[in-house]
Amino acid sequence: MGPLGEQIAQLERRNNALRLNGNTVNGRTADIGITTRGSDWYFTVCAVMTVAGFAFMGLAVRKPRHTRIFHYITSAVVFTAAIAYFCMGSNLGFTPVEVEFFRSDPKVRGTFREMFYVRYIDWFITTPLLLLDLMLTAGMPWPTIFFVIFADWVMIVTGLIGALVTSRYKWGFFTFGNFALFYILYHLGWESRRNANRFGNDVGKAFLYCGSLTSLLWLLYPIAWGVCEGGNVIAPDSEAIFYGILDLLAKPVFGALLIWGHRNIEPSRLGLNITDYDNDVAVHEKRATNDYGVPVTGNNTGVTNGTTTATTSGTTPVAAPASDGLGGNVPTHNPTV
Incomplete structure (x- = not known):
């Protein structure tokens, strides 16, 4: 038996699957x-x-x-x-x-x-x-x-x-x-x-x-x-x-x-419009919101007692939503009352 035949025989002896199972x-x-x-x-x-x-x-x-x-x-x-x-x-x-x-x-x-x-x-x-x-x-x-x-x-x-x-x-x-x-x-x-x-x-x-x-x-x-x-x-x-x-x-x-x-x-040519999460802002940037869940724009992050205040000059407060998202209206603060 040549060297190749001996190697094949060794491989066969090494495979014990049929004996074990x-x-x-x-x-x-x-x-x-x-x-x-x-x-x-x-x-x-x-x-x-x-x-x-x-x-x-x-x-x-x-x-x-x-x-x-x-x-x-x-x-x-x-x-x-x-x-x-x-x-x-x-x-x-x-x-x-x-x-x-x-x-x-x-x-x-x-x-x-x-x-x-x-x-x-x-x-x-x-x-x-x-x-x-x-x-x-x-x-x-x-x-x-x-x-x-x-x-x-x-x-x-x-x-x-x-x-x-x-x-x-x-x-x-x-x-x-x-x-x-x-x-x-x-x-x-x-x-x-x-x-x-x-x-x-x-x-x-x-x-x-x-x-x-x-x-x-x-x-x-x-x-x-x-x-x-x-x-x-x-x-x-x-x-x-x-x-x-x-x-x-x-x-x-x-x-x-x-x-x-x-x-x-x-x-995308085949109609597979797959979005990469590296391009999803929500993954990398936590956007600030006010008490009503509305995203704050610019540098406006101050919230006090349900009203939005500007913490940096040059920004505009974000108005409260007209609805609470559950079907009801959000009560507004009227300083004259």
């Missing part, structure tokens, strides 16, 4: 599960997601705060995915599910397959954020954004239910999820793309590149589901590679492409 959950043992190689791959994807998250945050601090929205959203995506992949690499966040199709292949032979529900928790959080990145880039109205995200949640939840069902009824949930997916792809490929072009050629290109990448990759996820959780065709280690490559392209690569596309695009 077994395949028995809720009284059932998954006899179709990942090996140490699958665990190593999950940890590798976790590392890439983490590095990408810090890179996106590093790029964010170089931009004015009011222009960081896409950096923050994309960073949240990869950091969430990093936690999920750490969980799967640790052989946690799964439940054994009885397979519908029993195979003779030794790699998928058995009764209970390891199904990582933490993957769906990841998707439930990250896929709406990815869509938010795209829909905000396209300048879509908020009601449309909310409904597209709702369709996305339908797709994820039905995929999770189908993965947990042991009978052929799982394919019914799979069908519901695909209908939701096609609705999302329609918006990305037609409505949102057309709207993005209204904001200029650079915005249209940024959306076209990122939207096309997302649409292509999301079409492959149902295939991965069908040969993994659905049909028990490929081994869990191959499942890890399949989903891992898709997630790396759909999250860090997508994020890098999106941030690059937004490098010269002000969020």
Whole structure:
């Protein structure tokens, strides 16, 4: 065995996740599960997601705060995915599910397959954020954004239910999820793309590149589901590679492409009028008021017995309001009474 082989062997011996966290959950043992190689791959994807998250945050601090929205959203995506992949690499966040199709292949032979529900928790959080990145880039109205995200949640939840069902009824949930997916792809490929072009050629290109990448990759996820959780065709280690490559392209690569596309695009052009708190006077200056809650102008800060007095020459006392703010009138001082 050469030096490289010895190093790989040492890394495999160092990964004790499968020994520390077994395949028995809720009284059932998954006899179709990942090996140490699958665990190593999950940890590798976790590392890439983490590095990408810090890179996106590093790029964010170089931009004015009011222009960081896409950096923050994309960073949240990869950091969430990093936690999920750490969980799967640790052989946690799964439940054994009885397979519908029993195979003779030794790699998928058995009764209970390891199904990582933490993957769906990841998707439930990250896929709406990815869509938010795209829909905000396209300048879509908020009601449309909310409904597209709702369709996305339908797709994820039905995929999770189908993965947990042991009978052929799982394919019914799979069908519901695909209908939701096609609705999302329609918006990305037609409505949102057309709207993005209204904001200029650079915005249209940024959306076209990122939207096309997302649409292509999301079409492959149902295939991965069908040969993994659905049909028990490929081994869990191959499942890890399949989903891992898709997630790396759909999250860090997508994020890098999106941030690059937004490098010269002000969020205000897309209808995102974000105010930086450095420009908010209320944060940095406590404005003086009189007894009636009316801001005092100039250097006028003197208040005595409900009346305003000038403390510096050249200023004008501020009159009391006609109402106390609660619907009643404020009594005024009449020196003749």
